[in-house]
Amino acid sequence: MSYGNDKDNDKYSINLSKKILNSIEAPKDLDLLKCIQCGMCTSLCPAAAHTDYNPRDLIADILNNNEIIIKDEKIWNCFYCYTCQSVCPVKNSACLANQVIRQLLLINK
Numbered sequence: 001m002s003y004g005n006d007k008d009n010d011k012y013s014i015n016l017s018k019k020i021l022n023s024i025e026a027p028k029d030l031d032l033l034k035c036i037q038c039g040m041c042t043s044l045c046p047a048a049a050h051t052d053y054n055p056r057d058l059i060a061d062i063l064n065n066n067e068i069i070i071k072d073e074k075i076w077n078c079f080y081c082y083t084c085q086s087v088c089p090v091k092n093s094a095c096l097a098n099q100v101i102r103q104l105l106l107i108n109k
């Protein structure tokens with residue numbers, strides 16, 4: 001997984017949205033920045049139904065560059081079923097975003 005240049009890897013100046021959009025797994029049409037916080041992802045997310053993990057909140061934290069998310073163990077509750085991605089009206093993917101955030105969490109431990 002790519003994280004851009006060395007400066008971007010500075011854990012004290014992380015731009016979370018940029019990290020995700022620049023990741024090698026991100027499709028060219030990923031519309032992370034167009035999230036409208038509709039909650040469709042969370043409404044059908046099995047992890048959200050059974051844990052305190054919430055893909056809509058994950059995206060909100062990313063868009064707000066809230067770095068607390070890369071220290072939050074609840075992100076491990078996502079099990080990559082891709083339902084969130086399939087129902088998102090703006091072609092965002094909380095699932096993919098989660099994968100990048102997990103990598104950042106491991107790097108910043």
Ligand code: SF4
Nearest residue numbers: 035036038039041088
């Ligand atoms: S990621 Fe998509 S489905 Fe989830 S809140 Fe944002 S726009 Fe809605």
Ligand code: SF4
Nearest residue numbers: 045078080081082084
């Ligand atoms: S991939 Fe993760 S965030 Fe998306 S619906 Fe499945 S469990 Fe929820």
